[in-house]
Amino acid sequence: MSKLNPVAKISDLPEESKFRPGHRLCAGCGPAITAKIITLAVPEAIIVNATGCVEVGTTIYPYSAWKTPWVHVLFQNNAPVAAGIAAALEKLSAEGRARKIPVIALGGDGATFDIGLGAISGALERLDKIIYLCYDNCAYMNTGIQRSGASILGAATTTSPAGKVIPGKQENKKDLIAIVASHHIPYAATATLWLWRDMVNKIRKAVNYSEQGPAFLHVLAPCQFGWRYDPHLTVKVSRMAVETRLFPIYEIEDGQLRINYRVSKPTPVEEYLKIQRMMRHLLDPKNAETLQRLKNWIEWNWQRLENLEKAGKVF
Amino acid sequence: MMAEALARQHRIALTGNDAVAYAVKQANVDVISAYPITPQTFVVETLSRYVNDGELNAKYINVESEHSALSAVIGASLAGARTFTATASQGLAYMWEALYAASGLRLPIVMALAARALSAPINIHNDHSDFFGMRDAGWIMFNGEEAQETYDLTIMAFKIAEDPRVLLPVVVSYDGFIVSHAITNFYALNDDVVKEFLGVRTTGPKIDPDNPRSYGVLALQDSYFEFKRQQYEAMENARQVIQEVFKKYGEISGRNYRPLKEYMTSDAETCIVAMGSTVGTARHAVKNLREKGEKVGVVGILQYRPWPVKEAEQLFSRFKRIIVMEKVMSPGARAGPVYEDITATLYPNYNVKMIDFIYGLGGRDIPAQGVIDIYKRGKELADKGKTDKAYFYGVRGE
Ligand SMILES: Cc1ncc(C[n+]2csc(CCOP(=O)(O)OP(=O)(O)O)c2C)c(N)n1
Ligand code: SF4
Ligand SMILES: [Mg+2]
Numbered sequence: 001m002s003k004l005n006p007v008a009k010i011s012d013l014p015e016e017s018k019f020r021p022g023h024r025l026c027a028g029c030g031p032a033i034t035a036k037i038i039t040l041a042v043p044e045a046i047i048v049n050a051t052g053c054v055e056v057g058t059t060i061y062p063y064s065a066w067k068t069p070w071v072h073v074l075f076q077n078n079a080p081v082a083a084g085i086a087a088a089l090e091k092l093s094a095e096g097r098a099r100k101i102p103v104i105a106l107g108g109d110g111a112t113f114d115i116g117l118g119a120i121s122g123a124l125e126r127l128d129k130i131i132y133l134c135y136d137n138c139a140y141m142n143t144g145i146q147r148s149g150a151s152i153l154g155a156a157t158t159t160s161p162a163g164k165v166i167p168g169k170q171e172n173k174k175d176l177i178a179i180v181a182s183h184h185i186p187y188a189a190t191a192t193l194w195l196w197r198d199m200v201n202k203i204r205k206a207v208n209y210s211e212q213g214p215a216f217l218h219v220l221a222p223c224q225f226g227w228r229y230d231p232h233l234t235v236k237v238s239r240m241a242v243e244t245r246l247f248p249i250y251e252i253e254d255g256q257l258r259i260n261y262r263v264s265k266p267t268p269v270e271e272y273l274k275i276q277r278m279m280r281h282l283l284d285p286k287n288a289e290t291l292q293r294l295k296n297w298i299e300w301n302w303q304r305l306e307n308l309e310k311a312g313k314v315f
Numbered sequence: 316m317m318a319e320a321l322a323r324q325h326r327i328a329l330t331g332n333d334a335v336a337y338a339v340k341q342a343n344v345d346v347i348s349a350y351p352i353t354p355q356t357f358v359v360e361t362l363s364r365y366v367n368d369g370e371l372n373a374k375y376i377n378v379e380s381e382h383s384a385l386s387a388v389i390g391a392s393l394a395g396a397r398t399f400t401a402t403a404s405q406g407l408a409y410m411w412e413a414l415y416a417a418s419g420l421r422l423p424i425v426m427a428l429a430a431r432a433l434s435a436p437i438n439i440h441n442d443h444s445d446f447f448g449m450r451d452a453g454w455i456m457f458n459g460e461e462a463q464e465t466y467d468l469t470i471m472a473f474k475i476a477e478d479p480r481v482l483l484p485v486v487v488s489y490d491g492f493i494v495s496h497a498i499t500n501f502y503a504l505n506d507d508v509v510k511e512f513l514g515v516r517t518t519g520p521k522i523d524p525d526n527p528r529s530y531g532v533l534a535l536q537d538s539y540f541e542f543k544r545q546q547y548e549a550m551e552n553a554r555q556v557i558q559e560v561f562k563k564y565g566e567i568s569g570r571n572y573r574p575l576k577e578y579m580t581s582d583a584e585t586c587i588v589a590m591g592s593t594v595g596t597a598r599h600a601v602k603n604l605r606e607k608g609e610k611v612g613v614v615g616i617l618q619y620r621p622w623p624v625k626e627a628e629q630l631f632s633r634f635k636r637i638i639v640m641e642k643v644m645s646p647g648a649r650a651g652p653v654y655e656d657i658t659a660t661l662y663p664n665y666n667v668k669m670i671d672f673i674y675g676l677g678g679r680d681i682p683a684q685g686v687i688d689i690y691k692r693g694k695e696l697a698d699k700g701k702t703d704k705a706y707f708y709g710v711r712g713e
Contacts, residue, residue, distance in 0.1 A: 018527075044524050048390070059532035069522045071393055072531035073416050077386035080378060084346060084390025084398075085522065087374035091345045091396060097515070098395055101524045119386070122379030 028231030440678020
């Protein structure tokens, strides 16, 4: 497989994406934009989709939105399925029985943070030659907005409602990249739609690295339906998540963490919370304590990343 | 054995597990993925050694669970590889949802199952609870009585699974410890003979970058049923394909397999039905009973799915009494699964008295005397018409 170079401008990308119109994902769906960016970033790839919105919404028989090979098997096994495909392609291509192309496991936060984590850990530990991309919309959306290990503190989901006694999810988002990086794989990074060029180039980098072993991408992909904001705001919400430092953009390459988008003057998180009904209740004075915990976490997390960046090759 | 057939093979002494690994090596599989569990573990250990010693040019994916083992071979099989996995008991239970995915995606995966009891209580010894647990998962299901059958079935499994009329996964089960760990002599085909018999995999789904397709799509009320209907048809087609493969394999090896194995059945009034290693024990018991003038025979089940309906109908309608021995229980059911398969086969011409015995759970030993006891008690119960429930054999105090 030939190396993919970074792109500088939008015209460096192909005009047509292999993720085609006509799918049934919601208007303004962040995961749909993610799927499109993946297919624009990589000329060809096998997509191994876990069960979830993207899977369900793009391949309703007899239609498929994918003009690139696409596979779905179950909810929690896209990493080992992808590993099996990659191993088979390596064996068969050496014998002239197949052509090898990148294998991208694509899973939601439920598939990745929760039910599939053990299987993903297995693939990372074995250094399987795959790219894993998690599109994180911060809940189980396909089954109707249930809490996941990726939902942020305070999130009102259908299994962590903003109740009279408990105002939404009371636990912090799981630190996925730290778990992933602890496997000491060649490449791990976060990205989001608003910073499309950063995301494209990280996907391309991940593909290049996947010749050596697994590369991992954690992409924040806002969901208008679950987060309950106006559909046209998806890219703005993505931007605000970065600018409030709620979702830091960084990568870990060869053991070195690097913050790719430095937020020197963060937007107050309240600005971000107030545009989505999933989080808005935190602005109610009676939920001040949860809001304060969230703010503390954001600051602590940013500080932690800066410290890790300064610490050198610690992964 | 005919001299020509003999020239195509060699005699070898291996455990049941190693016989499976040997067959898998000869089948030149492309990708293996499995996870250790007693009593299957030696299959994966031996295969790992073959791969690491360069005796088998396959990718071995050392997964972290059985769920991932089957998932990895599903992926590899979708990419066009010949694939193999092996498991037992809890491992098979852990694979459950992927079993249905493998058959629904029409993948010619071969799996070995060293049959073992299921928790709780935890028990590592043989019964058939795991095997019957996957009954409706859409896999072709075979049962090897000893190493020879298990070896032969493993080779044939690839041929059957990959036939374009079938394209279904196949499980080859053999009794944990009793077969998996016992070293016996058997005939193995020479490498070149297996190579010629199987070739490389060319059929079935194959991810192709130049012809991108979507596999494992969402099929709703308007299409799911048609997919399932086709899958059902593939299992029906397997009947014919299995016959053809048995025949061809017989010509090569001199060993002629049939879905149901008969012993002294031609004039038998009573038939004992068993599966797995008990079939051999039952033959021995029947030999003794025959010496005492009892008109009894044995039928061993080699092919469980597709259930050999025609053969079963012809065979089982001949007897006055059928005593089914099952190493599995189905709490709350009328009887065990094999009993129900036979009664369903004979319906509505149902003149035979049938008795069901549950025995041997968790590896409780069944010596020849046990089969004789079951025969005597079963015959008496049948003649008294007490056929309304399943009986237990070998439970302390019963
Ligand atoms: C083993 C199993 N458990 C539960 C489900 C039901 N289920 C399907 S998709 C899904 C949630 C998916 O969440 P996520 O991975 O975040 O993807 P999203 O729908 O948000 O895109 C669940 C719980 C399933 N398909 N399989
Ligand atoms: S629910 Fe969210 S993730 Fe799912 S299709 Fe709609 S916007 Fe996209
Ligand atoms: Mg989600």
